[in-house]
Structure formats: C-alpha cells, structure tokens
Amino acid sequence: KAGVTQTPRYLIKTRGQQVTLSCSPISGHRSVSWYQQTPGQGLQFLFEYFSETQRNKGNFPGRFSGRQFSNSRSEMNVSTLELGDSALYLCASSFVQGVRNEQFFGPGTRLTVL
Amino acid sequence: DQQVKQNSPSLSVQEGRISILNCDYTNSMFDYFLWYKKYPAEGPTFLISISSIKDKNEDGRFTVFLNKSAKHLSLHIVPSQPGDSAVYFCAASATSGGSNYKLTFGKGTLLTVNP
Numbered sequence: 767k768a769g770v771t772q773t774p775r776y777l778i779k780t781r782g783q784q785v786t787l788s789c790s791p792i793s794g795h796r797s798v799s800w801y802q803q804t805p806g807q808g809l810q811f812l813f814e815y816f817s818e819t820q821r822n823k824g825n826f827p828g829r830f831s832g833r834q835f836s837n838s839r840s841e842m843n844v845s846t847l848e849l850g851d852s853a854l855y856l857c858a859s860s861f862v863q864g865v866r867n868e869q870f871f872g873p874g875t876r877l878t879v880l
Numbered sequence: 881d882q883q884v885k886q887n888s889p890s891l892s893v894q895e896g897r898i899s900i901l902n903c904d905y906t907n908s909m910f911d912y913f914l915w916y917k918k919y920p921a922e923g924p925t926f927l928i929s930i931s932s933i934k935d936k937n938e939d940g941r942f943t944v945f946l947n948k949s950a951k952h953l954s955l956h957i958v959p960s961q962p963g964d965s966a967v968y969f970c971a972a973s974a975t976s977g978g979s980n981y982k983l984t985f986g987k988g989t990l991l992t993v994n995p
Binding site: 770797799801807808809810811814821822824856858863864865866868869870871872873874 | 882912914916921922923924925926929969971973975980981982983984985986987988
C-alpha cells in the first residue's frame with residue numbers, strides 16, 4: 767500500500783509570492799491534516815479536512831488556506847509569502863477523523879522563502 | 881505558550897542500555913498522548929500511545945508511562961538499538977475536550993544510540 771505522498775519535496779520562493787503544496791493520502795483515507803514544522807515552534811497544526819470540508823483550523827493567518835478534492839487529495843496554499851513561512855510542511859492522513867485513529871505522515875515539503 | 885515540552889533537545893545512549901525520553905504538558909484537558917519517531921527526510925511515524933485512563937502502555941521494546949498528577953510522560957526503550965537513533969516527538973490531544981482532531985507536539989528530542 768503506497769504511503770502518503772507530498773509534492774514537491776523542495777520549493778524555493780521569494781517574499782510576496784504564493785505557493786501551492788499537494789498531498790495524496792493513503793488510499794481509502796478520508797481525513798487529511800496539515801502541520802508546519804519550524805525549529806523554533808516545532809510541529810504546529812494548520813488545518814484538517816474530511817470529506818472535502820475543512821473541519822478544523824489552527825491559529826494561522828488567513829494567508830494559509832487549503833482544500834480537499836473528492837479523491838481525498840489535498841492542497842495547501844500560502845499567499846503573500848513571508849520569510850517566517852520557511853518551514854517543513856507535513857501532511858498526515860487517517861481513515862477517519864480523530865487522533866485516536868493512527869495518522870500517517872508524508873515526508874513533507876521543505877519550503878524556503880528568500 | 882508551549883503546552884507540550886520536551887526539555888532535552890538531545891540524548892545519547894549506549895547500545896543495549898535503556899533510553900528514557902521525557903515529556904511534560906501543561907494543559908489538563910489533554911487525555912491522549914502519543915510518541916512519534918522521525919528520521920531525516922521522512923515524516924514522523926507513530927510509535928506508541930496512551931490514554932489518560934492508563935498509566936502504562938507497552939509495545940515490545942517501547943513502554944510509555946503517564947503520571948497525570950505531575951503532567952509528565954516518558955518513553956522507555958529497552959534495549960536501545962542503533963536503528964532507534966532518530967528524533968522523538970511527544971504529542972498530546974484533548975480528545976474529549978473538542979479537540980479530537982488536533983495533535984499538539986513537543987519540539988522533539990534527538991536520540992543517538994552508540995554501538
């Protein structure tokens with residue numbers, strides 16, 4: 767069974783640009799969560815999607831948005847990039863909602879903002 | 881405000897000995913705790929979890945202990961193996977507090993197991 771895949775793996779952007787990251791969950795998984803990992807803050811929850819609907823959102827500005835498609839694939843968008851957005855962005859999928867259901871993480875997308 | 885704290889950024893242990901990784905939390909609503917392991921260039925992988933109704937959970941070489949009164953949990957790895965060298969993240973969730981979807985992570989502890 768293929769794991770969670772994220773594309774691209776690495777990305778370099780400049781301030782003010784926007785970026786779209788993609789996450790393909792494990793087949794059959796309907797919940798996709800996104801996390802941002804930085805050295806200073808560790809892993810922080812961005813948002814969670816289930817059945818094409820954003821169910822939950824963390825404490826991030828509106829520049830961070832996402833969506834989920836009918837095949838459960840998810841995209842995350844960051845507009846008007848800032849230097850502080852440089853981070854590893856991880857997505858995780860699970861069969862159903864709820865952290866008591868094992869979440870499987872992808873390898874992440876490393877975003878560098880210059 | 882760091883609700884989950886891993887105060888040791890790194891830990892070095894000899895192969896065959898016990899590794900003890902510690903985690904403290906401040907949110908009394910947390911009732912479900914997990915440990916993840918992360919190798920470079922890979923996403924975190926689930927290791928073991930514990931519900932607040934228990935004080936110990938064991939899975940092979942891995943045991944997690946929970947001390948609710950101290951708001952402290954620890955992960956014991958016995959015996960430690962070189963392949964255990966990775967960053968270990970402690971995570972918590974308030975599953976009965978309406979935050980069943982969200983994990984709050986610590987900043988991680990880099991474990992190095994020396995042959």
